[in-house]
Amino acid sequence: MAGNMEDTRWSLRGMTALVPGGTKGIGCAIVEELAGLGASVHTCSRNEAELDKCLGEWESKGFRVTGSVCDVTSRTQRETLITKVSSLFNGKLDILINNVATTIWKPTVEFTADDFSSMMSTNVESPYHMCQLTHPLLKCSGRASIVFISSVAGVLAVYISGSGSIYSATKGAVNQLTKNLACEWAKDNIRVNAVAPWFIRTELVDKTLFGDEKVVEAIISRTPMGRAGEPKEVSSLVAFLCLPAASYMTGQTICVDGGATRATEAEPEPEPEPEPEPEMAGNSIDRRWSLQGMTALVTGGTSGIGLAVVEEFAGLGATVHTCSFNESQLNECLRHWESKGFQVTGALIQLTKNLACEWAKDNIRVNAVALWFVKTELTKPIFEDNKSLEAINSRTPMGRIGEPKEVSSVVAFLCMPAASYITGQTVCVDGGLTVNGFAFP
Numbered sequence: 031m032a033g034n035m036e037d038t039r040w041s042l043r044g045m046t047a048l049v050p051g052g053t054k055g056i057g058c059a060i061v062e063e064l065a066g067l068g069a070s071v072h073t074c075s076r077n078e079a080e081l082d083k084c085l086g087e088w089e090s091k092g093f094r095v096t097g098s099v100c101d102v103t104s105r106t107q108r109e110t111l112i113t114k115v116s117s118l119f120n121g122k123l124d125i126l127i128n129n130v131a132t133t134i135w136k137p138t139v140e141f142t143a144d145d146f147s148s149m150m151s152t153n154v155e156s157p158y159h160m161c162q163l164t165h166p167l168l169k170c171s172g173r174a175s176i177v178f179i180s181s182v183a184g185v186l187a188v189y190i191s192g193s194g195s196i197y198s199a200t201k202g203a204v205n206q207l208t209k210n211l212a213c214e215w216a217k218d219n220i221r222v223n224a225v226a227p228w229f230i231r232t233e234l235v236d237k238t239l240f241g242d243e244k245v246v247e248a249i250i251s252r253t254p255m256g257r258a259g260e261p262k263e264v265s266s267l268v269a270f271l272c273l274p275a276a277s278y279m280t281g282q283t284i285c286v287d288g289g290a291t292r293a294t295e296a297e298p299e300p301e302p303e304p305e306p307e308p309e310m311a312g313n314s315i316d317r318r319w320s321l322q323g324m325t326a327l328v329t330g331g332t333s334g335i336g337l338a339v340v341e342e343f344a345g346l347g348a349t350v351h352t353c354s355f356n357e358s359q360l361n362e363c364l365r366h367w368e369s370k371g372f373q374v375t376g377a378l379i380q381l382t383k384n385l386a387c388e389w390a391k392d393n394i395r396v397n398a399v400a401l402w403f404v405k406t407e408l409t410k411p412i413f414e415d416n417k418s419l420e421a422i423n424s425r426t427p428m429g430r431i432g433e434p435k436e437v438s439s440v441v442a443f444l445c446m447p448a449a450s451y452i453t454g455q456t457v458c459v460d461g462g463l464t465v466n467g468f469a470f471p
């Protein structure tokens with residue numbers, strides 16, 4: 031494993047997490063991902079036998095996971111759950127994942143009042159109340175993270191069996207809640223983000239949609255990457271957002287969708303051969319969280335963010351090639367990297383490649399990282415001026431400008447196998463700036 035994995039920014043060791051709905055599907059993958067990265071996790075579901083079975087399996091894998099039987103649609107059961115979590119984790123919680131949701135697909139005119147209230151209560155009221163209940167515990171953490179499991183259906187209109195209007199509205203509500211809480215709770219050091227999956231192969235989806243070949247064909251033809259996602263391709267992003275490595279990210283809704291939200295048409299690709307399951311025991315981190323054996327080209331890698339990206343990649347095991355216009359700076363950097371044991375080469379040229387979503391068929395993922403002010407030589411004149419700095423800080427929910435390492439970590443994550451279903455995304459690393467509308471004192 032690459033040197034940087036020892037970096038505490040890439041670990042959840044010593045952190046605590048609550049993941050409702052962890053016995054199946056995406057929730058189960060999230061429990062395993064967080065526990066695999068070192069967190070102590072509490073989960074819940076409504077089925078005691080299934081919960082006990084999962085707890086036994088996790089114990090045998092060396093994960094620290096506890097569980098309760100709880101129906102999160104019940105207000106009193108939610109309160110009991112949080113009382114338990116508070117006592118388990120000594121009044122402090124670092125991570126809350128709002129995972130549970132329900133869906134019914136039928137034409138809008140056929141939905142009943144009960145359909146409406148059951149979906150609103152499970153998908154909106156329950157996670158909202160969970161946030162309220164856990165707020166004191168999260169505030170105590172000083173480095174807390176909430177992740178909502180949203181859906182592409184909350185970003186685009188997705189029609190199945192006539193309509194999914196209520197489900198979409200609930201996920202749209204969750205995306206907005208993400209923005210509001212990110213701004214409101216930045217002062218409490220609570221970051222809030224949402225992950226919006228496209229079709230993911232969970233038991234639920236396999237039993238319903240994936241039983242119908244026509245539906246499968248339609249989904250695949252609508253997805254540039256030509257396949258549905260796997261739960262582990264969602265859980266990796268969820269875990270990344272909770273890591274200290276994501277410390278300048280808040281208020282974002284990121285789609286894990288094989289490019290679906292960016293494509294108007296897509297050429298289907300054959301399903302790739304499944305990769306062998308990686309080992310994931312105890313606190314060890316599987317190879318999806320490494321860049322070992324990979325090669326990277328980072329243009330402009332001798333200063334600022336480019337420099338941080340080179341070091342992040344090399345520290346995570348990649349062989350990196352960079353370039354610069356400045357020969358002495360390049361040589362100095364190459365000597366420094368050699369002394370650190372990094373595999374970096376460099377050249378005095380600048381290469382720029384424009385990559386696009388349609389390259390999914392060539393197995394090229396393309397993502398953008400959009401930055402607010404980051405402390406580099408380029409922005410030095412701005413942040414050395416007190417008035418400008420004050421203006422920037424007051425406009426930024428997190429109240430500060432970013433560090434190069436808070437950008438390089440996001441760039442590195444997007445290049446990892448762990449991000450294998452993320453393409454076509456523009457991810458803002460901005461301390462919440464782009465979701466901050468207006469705050470009246």
Ligand SMILES: NC(=O)c1ccc[n+]([C@@H]2O[C@H](COP(=O)([O-])OP(=O)(O)OC[C@H]3O[C@@H](n4cnc5c(N)ncnc54)[C@H](OP(=O)(O)O)[C@@H]3O)[C@@H](O)[C@H]2O)c1
Pocket residue numbers: 050051052053054055056057074075076077080100101102103128129130131132152179180181182226227228229230231232233234235
């Ligand atoms: N799968 C997809 O393609 C997809 C796409 C976009 C978004 N999502 C979102 O991803 C999240 C997880 O979906 P999934 O596909 O992983 O679902 P899943 O496979 O059906 O798993 C749901 C989990 O939540 C538990 N659960 C359900 N209702 C509960 C309740 N009222 N109280 C406590 N636990 C409850 C279930 O256990 P019990 O039933 O035993 O309680 C199970 O552990 C949802 O928010 C969903 O909207 C999924």
